Amino acid sequence: MTTQMKAVVVAKENATWELQDRDRPEAGPHQVLVRVRACGICGTDVWMARGTLSFQEFPMVLGHEGVGEVVAVGDGVTERKIGDRVGVPMVQKNCGACDFCREQHPNSFVTAANCAAPTLTGVNVDGAHAEYLVADVSGTVLLPDAVTYEQAAPTLCAGYTVWAAIRRADPRPGGRIAVVGVGGLGHLAIQYAKAAGFHVTAVTRTPDKQDLARQLGADVVVADGAALKAAGGADLLMHTSSSHAAVTDAMAGLRPWAKVVMMGIAEDELTLPSLPLVSNSYQIVGSAHNGLEYLVEALDFVARGQVEPVVEVFDKERIAEAYDRVNSGAVRFKAVVRY
Structure with missing residues (x-):
């Protein structure tokens, strides 16, 4: 060698x-x-x-x-x-x-x-x-035999992160998940949430990502928190964005007792709306890689062809x-x- x-x-x-x-x-x-x-x-x-x-x-x-x-x-x-x-x-x-x-x-x-x-x-x-x-x-x-190296590499961090976040947040079966940001994390969060049986709303202001979000499996695509609320709201908001401000805005569409799971890292300040937070018993949950068992599960979704x-x-x-x-x-x- x-x-x-x-x-x-x-x-x-x-x-x-x-x-x-x-x-x-x-x-x-x-x-x-x-x-x-x-x-x-x-x-x-x-x-x-x-x-x-x-x-x-x-x-x-x-x-x-x-x-x-x-x-x-x-x-x-x-x-x-x-x-x-x-x-x-x-x-x-x-x-x-x-x-x-x-x-x-x-x-x-x-x-x-x-x-x-x-x-x-x-x-x-x-x-x-x-x-x-x-x-x-x-x-x-x-790695599962059915997963190529090109598929496995991004699953080791981005896929692992979003699937572990869903598992950590533990949304109720059939609940409504909103994904803020359609990027490296977000495009996978949409797919994992959909594959796991949830109603998925993508939140993005980028016009050319709206059709992409639908192709990835999003049931609804909206631009902001007001539109999210009008579309039925969310029980779980997944922060995959590089903008904290976008997530704060999207919180206007949360349903009572909803959770916000934080994965995205951004340089702007995170300012939370205190009255809605308290009045609706929202929970803010931090999450990243939460144990190798969740990475194994994330890879299995890819192996089954449910996430790409x-x-x-x-x-x-x-x-x-x-x-x-x-x-x-x-x-x-x-x-x-x-x-």
Whole structure:
């Protein structure tokens, strides 16, 4: 096996993403070496490349939506074997020693935020925008045979996020779900909500996304909270937008005892309408990756053909173009890079 590989390196804040030669990593104890076949570009990658979020020093190899085959296993690995098709999501493992870890929580974004020293793919260790990646075996998930690498990559973060949010919010069977924003998260939220049997309303002010939302399965498409209310309202509002203001506006269409589940990250301030919040007993719920069991479920929806990530696929030599399209908001809806 070659000792070199190609990896995408972000040299400094706002730098062009460049394909460079790097030493291929080796699998240590309890680790697997994955030959990466595809990796998606997430909004979190963009925020880190811009310096808006900072978890490690530049230069960085980003990417937490990596999928491929196991090509080597380290000492003590029994859960995976060479040839397994796997995904490596962001949270690989916790430190196991801090006060938070001693409480024995499942690995999730809460682990990432509260563990003293978590291992986070493409965040504080090298990520999957490379030909090879090492990962703790506990931070891998088997891919269904029916799911292609191009489908699996965006499911590892965007699909995982929205499905875990629906599960965490626990809407009543047959309830009404509204999705604010039709983008990388939103286009999948519409599909998962519809596949799970809910009435789905898409909330978007972008005219060319309205027909797309209907094609993705939305029963109704509206532009704002007033129109959402007129269309029957929502029991669950899914925040997948890059605008907190859009979500606050959409809350005008909530039904009594509704929930707002927060997934989208935005730079504007979130201002909540206090009187309606109190008067209607609304609940605001934070959610991201809530345990690997929900990722397994999210992948199964894709395997059954009930959810189809909409992707633009780029060869690794076009990485700079792929990043630029994501950074500018031009990509529909997820960029996936082949390695």
